[in-house]
Amino acid sequence: MLYGYIRVSTDKQSVENQRFEITEFCKNQELKIDKWIEETISGTVEVQRRELGKLLSNINKDDLIICSELSRLGRNLFMIMSILNILMEKGAKVWTIKDGYRLGDDIQSKVLAFAFGLSAEIERNLISQRTKEALALRKKEGKLLGRPKGKTNKKCKLDGAELSVSFMIFAGTNINQIAKLYGTHRNTVKRFIAKKKLAEHENLENVRKMGEQY
Numbered sequence: 001m002l003y004g005y006i007r008v009s010t011d012k013q014s015v016e017n018q019r020f021e022i023t024e025f026c027k028n029q030e031l032k033i034d035k036w037i038e039e040t041i042s043g044t045v046e047v048q049r050r051e052l053g054k055l056l057s058n059i060n061k062d063d064l065i066i067c068s069e070l071s072r073l074g075r076n077l078f079m080i081m082s083i084l085n086i087l088m089e090k091g092a093k094v095w096t097i098k099d100g101y102r103l104g105d106d107i108q109s110k111v112l113a114f115a116f117g118l119s120a121e122i123e124r125n126l127i128s129q130r131t132k133e134a135l136a137l138r139k140k141e142g143k144l145l146g147r148p149k150g151k152t153n154k155k156c157k158l159d160g161a162e163l164s165v166s167f168m169i170f171a172g173t174n175i176n177q178i179a180k181l182y183g184t185h186r187n188t189v190k191r192f193i194a195k196k197k198l199a200e201h202e203n204l205e206n207v208r209k210m211g212e213q214y
Contacts, residue, residue, distance in 0.1 A: 003055060004033040005067040009042050018068045025066065025097050043075035047083060061091035069098040099177055115167030157184045158192045166198045170207045
């Protein structure tokens with residue numbers, strides 16, 4: 001079965017743009033949508049309470065979901081990762097048009113899914129925790145929160161994400177996609193990759209060997 005999935009956040013938004021985008025994509029790929037899933041609901045709502053949840057419960061091996069972009073599935077990395085994990089466990093696939101993802105049962109999809117998982121882990125255990133601790137310490141010391149005027153932040157938002165970004169590079173994720181996932185600018189990603197030498201052959205060869213273990 002081939003599903004076209006469309007989600008808008010409010011009834012003031014139209015599903016027609018996404019429908020047109022998916023229809024044109026399928027026409028170019030010589031594909032035909034068997035069933036449309038449309039819903040007007042926030043991406044922060046639990047998947048089980050959405051039409052997408054029903055689809056995930058009934059989806060079968062080799063079924064394909066096509067949507068405009070990953071953000072249609074959920075509004076945070078944890079939710080998106082859990083959805084992708086369900087699909088991969090069931091042997092189903094998801095393609096996104098704007099992001100250009102082709103997630104299925106191949107090695108690159110597994111590597112990319114692993115990278116998403118690492119990113120979520122980093123976001124939960126490193127970024128959030130480090131931020132809260134830093135804010136608590138500054139507050140305790142009576143310091144003003146926020147960056148002083150005229151000062152630049154020497155820390156990179158991607159610090160600690162070397163492994164997950166390496167997996168994304170290996171899986172063919174482009175700079176714009178990585179920047180969007182981490183909520184940062186593409187130039188920040190480029191500088192980070194260059195500084196950490198993540199795109200060099202030796203690093204990517206290590207990533208390939210690690211990916212084969214998962």
